[in-house]
Amino acid sequence: MTVIRVAVVDDHPVFRLGMVALLSTLDGIEVVVEASSAAEALRAVTDEVDVVLMDIELGDGSGVEATKELVARLPDLLVLMVTMHEDDDSLVASVRAGARGYLVKGAGPEEVERAVRAVANGELILGAAVAQRAMGFMAASVSLPSAVFPSLTVREREILDLIAAGHDNATISRRLVLSPKTVRNHTSNILAKLGAADRSSAIVLARDAGLG
Structure with missing residues (x-):
């Protein structure tokens, strides 16, 4: 089985530790990097990481900007945004920065696992609530x-x-x-x-x- 090597970037220690604990229970997924800031993520994430779970707002800067820098440096890196933000601007900014997934905090363990595996498989993944809004957004542009x-x-x-x-x-x-x-x-x-x-x-x- 190919192991998915994951980095978790979030400045909230409780959320970060909880996410690390969850991912560590899943077969074929290994957390290899933890970071609490954009600067730390830029230093610690290397080509040894497959998927980054990235918060949008970090204490020292923007997760979107960090994503842009990481993807520019590591084109094969896959980033899944995990955030409290549900607005369209955050979604669009994340995708433009190179993120391959967007998951709202509060998603259940099964949804988190599905999102990580899907992104690692090269899919563009949106959480259920975000996907529903995106469909409405697309429909509105037509109607x-x-x-x-x-x-x-x-x-x-x-x-x-x-x-x-x-x-x-x-x-x-x-x-x-x-x-x-x-x-x-x-x-x-x-x-x-x-x-x-x-x-x-x-x-x-x-x-x-x-x-x-």
Whole structure:
């Protein structure tokens, strides 16, 4: 059996130790590096590592930037982001940096194992919640014409469409599998870009443009 050599990079000792303990119980997976910072990861991760589990926010910098540097130096390295962040910007930034997987913290042991093995096998893997959002994002890019409010992003147009349909933030949050805070932030951006004084004004503009 080929052993998957793993590095775990996370600045939260309890989470890091827990992840190391979990991975150490799995057949064919060996943790060969632990790092608590971006600088430590850049020093410790070599071509002896197959898969890196990388946190996005580290105490001394960005896991995304660390990923970019590691992948540039070690093109065969496979990185799986393990993070609390569920927003689209973090997902896109991670993939652009060269990550091959994106798993939200809180995933169960079976999902973690499946993600590590899939990434090691060369697959692009997303956790269940992230995958559901990504599918919604892709569907939105097809269903909503870009000519409608071109200053908005695809996600913002999708949220505006749901606002215009009369849905509140809680419903939008559940439907798009986004956190309530993310929906509120997008809504604020939408109002600013449309020059709308409030949600009601945005609904009028959206419905006049055929949304909702």
